[in-house]
Amino acid sequence: MSKIIWSKIDEAPALATYSLLPIVNAFTKAAGVEVVLSDISLAGRVLAAMGLAEDELSKLGEVVLQEDANIIKLPNISASVGQLKDCIAELQGQGYDIPNYPENPANDSEKAIQAKYSTCLGSAVNPVLREGNSDRRAAVAVKNFAKKNPHKLRAFSENSKAYVAHMEGNGDFYGNEKSVTSDKDQKVTIALNGKELTTIKALAGEVLDGTFMSVAALKAFYKKTIEDAKANDVLWSLHLKATMMKISDPIMFGHGFVAFFEDVFAKYADTFKELNVNPNQGMSDLEKKIKGHAKEAEIKAAFKAALDSDAPKLAMVDSDKGTTNFNASNDVIIDASMPVVVREGGKQWDRTGAAVECVAVIPDSTYGMFHAEMVADCVKNGQYDVTTMGTMQNIGLMAQKAEEYGSHPTTFELAEAGTVTVTTEDGKVLMSFECEAGDIWRMSRAKDIPIKDWVRLTVERTRIEGIPAVFWLDENRAHDAEMIKKVKKYLADFDTNGLDIQFMNVTDATRFTNARIRQGLNTIAVTGNVLRDHLTDMYPILELGTSAKMLSIVPLLAGGGLYETGAGGSAPKHVEQFLKEGHLRWDSLGEFLALAESLRFLGHKHSDAKLSALTAALDKANEGYLDNSKEPSRKAGEPDNKASHFYLAQYWAKALAEGDNAELAAKFAPVAKALSEKEDQIISELLAVEGKAQNIGGYFHPNDELAQKAMRPSATLNAIIESI
Ligand SMILES: NC(=O)C1=CN([C@@H]2O[C@H](COP(=O)(O)OP(=O)(O)OC[C@H]3O[C@@H](n4cnc5c(N)ncnc54)[C@H](OP(=O)(O)O)[C@@H]3O)[C@@H](O)[C@H]2O)C=CC1
Ligand SMILES: O=C(O)CCC(=O)C(=O)O
Ligand SMILES: [Mg+2]
Structure with missing residues (x-):
């Protein structure tokens, strides 16, 4: 039997899996394919780190290096310290x-525990599994469905005051960047004042970037944006990626928190020190630490x-919770x-729950420029029209921990000047x-083999789609200048005749x-790893309502x-609703696609007619499913x-049953008949649990039996599925 690995993960998609996987297996087994679970949930990884469970993630890390790897990867928690x-x-x-997680380890044993747990922090899963580049796009049927059934995008008001503030390249990662291509395999040492911070093994042809965020410049930038927000009468908001950039971004978050509440942090500096308050962990952690003081x-x-x-x-x-x-x-x-800022017409929510125009603060201009142009475009030209808008497809350089996404082992908050x-x-x-002192220094890396493959994939996709492809590379950014040289060199290896x-x-x-x-025209955006991330939520959310509906290969x-x-x-919010009222609004279309x-991959590999x-x-x-709008509703009942x-x-x-494979048609004809005849009964059994609180025995580590029961409440449906 062929095998597909289905990841066991967290929160809403994990709940959905309890219901979906038995159905999937019943169908695929008929064609000789078994879909098996592999637990890479946060809880599973924590138990593995402590030696109480198999380390499934490391095993999958080996599977992806094999030519017959076939893995369906659902989104998982990239944990903050609080979630951990x-x-x-x-x-x-x-x-x-x-x-317990030792936040400030006092001895070697606590340090060892912290080191083990820290393997579970941030984006610990995706970089291990992503041994390839990224091809994200909306399937034609999905895009057409969205055009015909448009979701709501809020208009930008005339003279909207919304804007994005980013540093202007002075003192930020963009402005300070230097980049070199390693001429051979070699050890490279990063040192501060001659003292080693770390050593890496660079490969021949690997692009190495060094850069830093000046903390003085960052603080001055925050101060200015706060003053400007007041003067412009807009809501102030900060947007970072503390999960993927798990060293740099929490620190930038902490500086923002302190800048916004400068006087409070100054007044209670001694108390906060005594209580080990760490602004990088935000208000929720601060409140826990001052509790009872x-x-x-x-x-x-x-x-x-x-x-x-x-x-x-x-x-x-969350304005309701304050x-x-x-x-x-x-x-x-x-x-x-x-x-969401763009979808809501340049607005975010204030304390009363009112939507108010905002300044979105994105310190590093490297990517702030994208969001700034996105918002400025809508302020100038108005909101997009879902019924007519074209599509953005993305080819992202992602393999082998490319660029900033692999940079946490080489990111340092400098202890001294x-x-x-x-x-x-x-x-x-x-x-x-x-x-x-305090500056955030970072090295990012992009290996040669992934870059070449990224160019190959671009040529392949551009040929298939017959639309323009744009490499988002900026000759004024040090890293991009190195990349442009490489991409031009590798493009010459492929037939690009007739391609734009x-x-x-x-x-x-x-x-x-x-x-x-x-x-209404379509374009391929060929980007590095961070823009891949930002673009492949931004455009699908505008085009399709959610990026959950896009293909991500x-x-x-x-x-x-x-x-x-x-x-x-x-989607943690979906779990909250499910526990309260038994209604799971997660749309599994992404899993279906x-x-x-x-399956297509397996079918091609084995030229198997049944598959x-x-x-x-x-x-x-x-x-x-799309044509008949069978996506979950948002409301219980x-x-x-x-x-x-x-x-x-x-x-x-x-x-x-109607298909041309006689064996499968014969097998599934009675199933189709039963599922059609019993539809009303099944739906009423499924609706009977709606509106009721659910107990599944845990949030991060639910009890499988309880969760199965909660997610499979129709005895009629279960019996039909089991009969296959
Ligand atoms: N690939 C991965 O493994 C990724 C993991 N993460 C992790 O996910 C967690 C939550 O991240 P967060 O930023 O809140 O973003 P989410 O994408 O989880 O949630 C944002 C909102 O998007 C909507 N949404 C997302 N997926 C679906 C779906 N399948 N069906 C219907 N609606 C959907 C929901 O809107 P509404 O509430 O309006 O229904 C949801 O509340 C974090 O721990 C983060 O680290 C984040 C990104 C990628
Ligand atoms: O791994 C993560 O933390 C998030 C991944 C992500 O957002 C993406 O790849 O789009
Ligand atoms: Mg993302």
Whole structure:
């Protein structure tokens, strides 16, 4: 039997899996394919780190290097320290004998525990599995469906005051960047004032970037944006990626938190020191640390007074609960948060829950430029029209921890002022930087093989689509200048006759893409790893309503396939609703589409007629799902995720029964009949649990039996599925 690995992950997609996977397996087994779970959830990884479970992630890290790898990867939690601590507490509550997370390790044993747990922090999964570049786009059927059934995008008001503020290249990562290409395999040492910070093994042809964020410049920038927000009467909001850039971005978040509440942090400096308050972990952590302290009420009042004062209004993550943009560094994640700003007409929510025009603060101009142009375009030309807009497809350089996304082992908050040097083992100084204490120094890397593959994939996709492709590379950015040389060299290795392949800086590329989108035209954006992330939420959220509906394929360098589902996250808000009222609004369309691609890959590899028939029927089922609008509703009492899985099964069985593979047709004819005849009964059994609170025995580590029960409440449906 062929094998597809389906990741067991967290939150909403994990709940959906309890209902979907039994259906999937019943169908695929008929064509000799078994879909097996591999636990890479946060809880699973925590237990593995403590030696209490198999290390499934490391195993998958080996699978992706094999040519027959076939993995469906659902979105997982990229944990902040807060999420990790909550997960540990839950597991301890379930009886697992694991230690607390030592935030400030006092001895070697605590340091060892912290080191083990830190393997679970931030984006610990994706960089391991992504041994290939990224091909993200909306399937034609999905795009057409969105055009015909447009979701709501709010208009930008005339003379909208919304804008993006970023540093202007002075003192930020963009402005300070230097870049070299390693001429051979060699050891390279990063040192501060001659003291080694780390040593890496650079490969021949690898692009190495060094850069730093000047903390003085960052603080001055925050101060100015706060003053400007007040003067412009707009809501102030901060957008970072503290999960993926897990060293640099929490620090930048912390500086923002302190800058906004400068007086409070100054007044209570001694108390905060005594309580080990770390602004990088946000207000939620601060509140836990001051709990029970004599000054708790006074400090809380001081924060509230600061918000009531003449400071600009601060964006909220949840106005009902009173949590602000500074609640936790991972509450506002730029790839998901900036599309919402654009979708809502340049607005975010204030304390009363009112939508107010905002300044979105994105310190580093490298990527701030994209968002600035995105917002400026809408302010100038108005909101996009979902019914006519063209599409953006992305080819992202992602393999082998490319660029900033692999940079956390080479990112440092400098303990002292001085010179950072990057030196080869033969003593050649490749780069050097004059920095201040507290500056955030970072090296990013992009290996040669992934770059060449990225060019190959671009040529292949551009040929298939017959639309222009733009490399978003800026000759004025040090890294991009190195990349342009390489890309031009590798393009010459491929037949590009008749293809429209261009190079533009970020602002021009955004303008070009958006102007085409407004004319209903399609464009391929060929980008590095960070823009891949930002673009593949921004455009799908505008075009399709959610990036969960897009295809996210990773053709692995070794020949296998990694099929990610959508481009978004694990939707914690959906779990909250499910636990309260039994309604799961997660749309599994991303999983359906990924499964089709994964089966197609197997079918091609084995030239298997049965598999091809199964895949063709799933394609049909997916079309039916879209055409008949079977996506989950948002409200309890109406069909949810479980019902949407039923419809997928019904359409899939029908397509098989009517398909030209006689064996599968015979097998699925009775299934199709039963699923059609029993539809009313099944739907009423599924709706019977709506509106009721659910107990699944855990948030990060639910009890499988309870969760199965909660997600499979229709005995009629279960019996039909089991009969296959
Ligand atoms: N590939 C990966 O593994 C990724 C993981 N993450 C992780 O996910 C977690 C949550 O991230 P967050 O930034 O809140 O973003 P999410 O994408 O999880 O959630 C944002 C919102 O998007 C909508 N949404 C997302 N997916 C679906 C879907 N399948 N069906 C319907 N609606 C959907 C929901 O909107 P509404 O509430 O309006 O229904 C949801 O609340 C974090 O821990 C983060 O680190 C984030 C990105 C990618
Ligand atoms: O791995 C993560 O933390 C997030 C991944 C992500 O946002 C993406 O790849 O689009
Ligand atoms: Mg993303």
